Amino acid sequence: MNPANVPLSPLVGALALAVCWLIIAAACLVPARNAAFARRFAFPLGALAGLILAAFGLEAVWLPVRTMTLPLGLPDLPFHLRVDPLAGFFLMLLGSVSAGISVYAAGYFRAEASGRLALIGCQYHVFLASMAFVLLADDAYLFMVAWETMALASYFLVITDHKQPAIRSAGFLYLLIAHLGAIAILLCFGVLHGGRGDYSFDALRAAQLQPAWATLAFLLAFFGFGAKAGMLPLHAWLPEAHPAAPSPVSALMSGVMIKTAIYGMVRVIFDLIGNVRWEWGLVVLVIGAGTTLFGVLYALMQHDLKRLLAYHSVENIGIILLGLGMAMVFIGFGHRVAGTLGLIAGLYHTLNHAVFKALLFLGAGSILHSTGLRNLNDMGGLIHRMPKTAFYFLIGALAISALPPLNGFVSEWLTFQTALQATILQNGIVRSLLPLFAATLALAGALTAMCFVKVFGIAFLGRAREPAHPSLPHAGDAGDMERYGMAWLAAGCFVLGLFPTSFLLILNRVGVSLGGQGLSEQALAGSGWLWLVPTAAEQASYSPLIFLVVIVAVTLLAFFLVRRFYHGRARLADPWDCGYPEQTSRMQDTADAFGQPIRHVFGPLYRMERRLPGPEDAAPTYVLKVEDRHWYWLYLPVARAAEFISSKIALLQQGRISIYLLYSFITLIALLVFVR
């Protein structure tokens, strides 16, 4: 027996767990007792499977590559499976993040009606299993089957509340863009395959492409996977579909599903196409920078909490692309070590974003569950009613704002460090461009911080805006299961932030498996559990633990010294607020007011409609509508063109059998002319 195929290798384990998810999905549908099963066991079992899957993924990073051929699929076209460090890393991401979400879902869906619950449980676990198969697939055929299953399962989850027309149209938009992406991916595999009849990834990897064909394959893969990731300008579905889904599903889509698109991008571009060119990197960087800025600027304009989080997913995909783009530039110029650093930065941010964005969506879900509200302007003072949710949400908010010592900062820091390697590049223009992309990242990070000050300040802090929404006074904290789910992800934010070196080493192995060269000896020697050293100790280092310990120690020391030497007296009084007595809670900032400086500074980037009340209005109202420009220059023209073309094609359809027979006859004649 081949030692690569010993039982319970990570590949077998991962396969077994994916099948396990499928079994859970099927069990949810068994008519008898399905409600009880779905309610009590389905989601906790799914979470357990996720945890084990994460462990197998972690193991796979350190073990040699395993492959397997399943006797399934079409005749002569069996399914190939493979797990290498890259797939292992993403399996770890999928397993660990989905574990938290599943635990949360067990609490969140508890009150759901049985029929709906069974359906959600089934679709949810099919969705999980299909993502696992996307990561395990080693041929284009299985990959596309899993990819489409994933799209369909998530589509049905998005339209869970299909009775609302807005949700149906969001689902349609999602399905449409997902399929445009899928077509591009399919074409990309076609280009790579070059007509040799073998669709296994090994064959695609071995293909020697002309530069023009390789570039075409790159563009198809980039935009095909980018459509799923929410990359500009194919992002329009994301802020519609993610809020439409139930919150755990939003968390799963934003946290994990769009990461499978990043996986696909890395797999195809770095692994299958190979021979990365630096020009491709520039394309990725430009689109990544645009996506980053656009995402955060539109997020700042939102007052629907889940839409806002969805726009932040767009932004974070942009940040990941910045890391990957820098990696491609460096690899294209032959600097593999710096390239690996960029790849590490991008993939680290992929994992970080999965953790904190899932956490934030779950927090938004708890607010929605408890108050029924998604509009920030109706909230206020929730920290008093939901202190635990507020605590977890704050951790997520600090993490996404890239504040040390949490995890978002580590990956952005690594991206900055990659940009600072620009001095080794030979091309002067590219060399001076990279720091500018880093500046974009800095701007986006600071804007994100502003956005989450807005979210946390308006939703959780302050007072409820008058007249208080009727559900606010009855709002209670999240239930136990919901809290465990959030606590798991919040702990993830800390672990990823405080022990970055362990993940750096994991990702270094991924980088070695893809690019053949890892980080420098100096970096690996300098990095310990305490220090993160991406290049060399005298160049850059960061120690989040010391960071946290000093801040906490000084904070506590200051607290106890003040207590010890002075008094601890505090008197409660009305807010002072410059002595204006007539204040009401309506005078607090709203979400829209908080975005005003942004609208002022970045005005031309928005499509804004504003109506100010006149001086003589009896009932003055202020109306502000901010819309996505892409709808107007891209989507609507394309939609109109498609409608026009199909209306012309529809002329062919006369609905009379004689006409169709005529068509067949003409076709036959034409074929005879050509084939003769």
Next chain:
Amino acid sequence: MSQATAIGFQILQSVFVVLAAPLLVGWVNQCRAWLQNRSAPSILLPYWTLAKLFHKEAVVARGASSLFRATPYILFGCMWLAAGIVPVLATGLPFAPAADIIALVGVFALARVFSALAAMDIGTAFGGLGARREMMIGFLAEPAMLMTLFTAAFISGSTQLTTIVDTLAHREFALHPSLAFAGVAFLMVLLAENARIPIDNPATHLELTMIHEAMILEYSGRHLALVEWAVAIKLFAYMTIGIALFVPWGIAPAGNWGALPLALGALAAKLAVAGAGLALIEALLAKLRLLLAPEFLSTAFLLGVLGMLTHFFVRG
């Protein structure tokens, strides 16, 4: 150098910065008063103010959450960390590798986010207004700050302040045109980040123009004392970052007790000049309209970019 000496140096420097920071504020206020033909307050006035505030009872608004009470301590902790990282008296301190310049910007951002959140906690109009404006200044200043720091990082090939200072302090005296651009940009960022004229006015309590003061309106007693102290340390830290980047001469290597008096003297002289310069800027300029702040800071950003490009193309 033994580990104990190094840690001794580290603690000495942190304590020194924390204790000396109000003195710098006092000195700036004194200079400004002279320039405005007023009789100057004592240079020790900030200490007396702190002592007074610590003795007073803290008044906390009803409905404040624990975040509001914790924030002053967190701000103080962040600034203390910054004080430990910047090479003020000595390079090669044991904590210095814990954060490079990017992480240092992160510390300041962390403090800013907490103070903005605390401002929104009470739910008053001014709190939200101050938080919104402060975050706007933040997102405008941060890229400019990073561009400046990147220029220094490219020159020395490192983002560690210690390495940057070592490289810049021990090279031959040469004019780096890139550093000149970066220096102007850094000065503009310093003014904005520390709520000084022309972006904000630390002396104003005129509601519609204030930024920083609007955020801390609800603080009193010991909380206000800690906030004010943290602000003083922040100004001190920014000035010493500027000194480290642009005029690093005279700093002592860690563990070298003999070099310490010279380092202290050099630092005092440089800070005295910088403080007087700050007062001069504040006496000469008027506060900008808030909506002009983006232009001010984007100028800083462009200068930072120019500095970086100059470095790439002139190698200077």
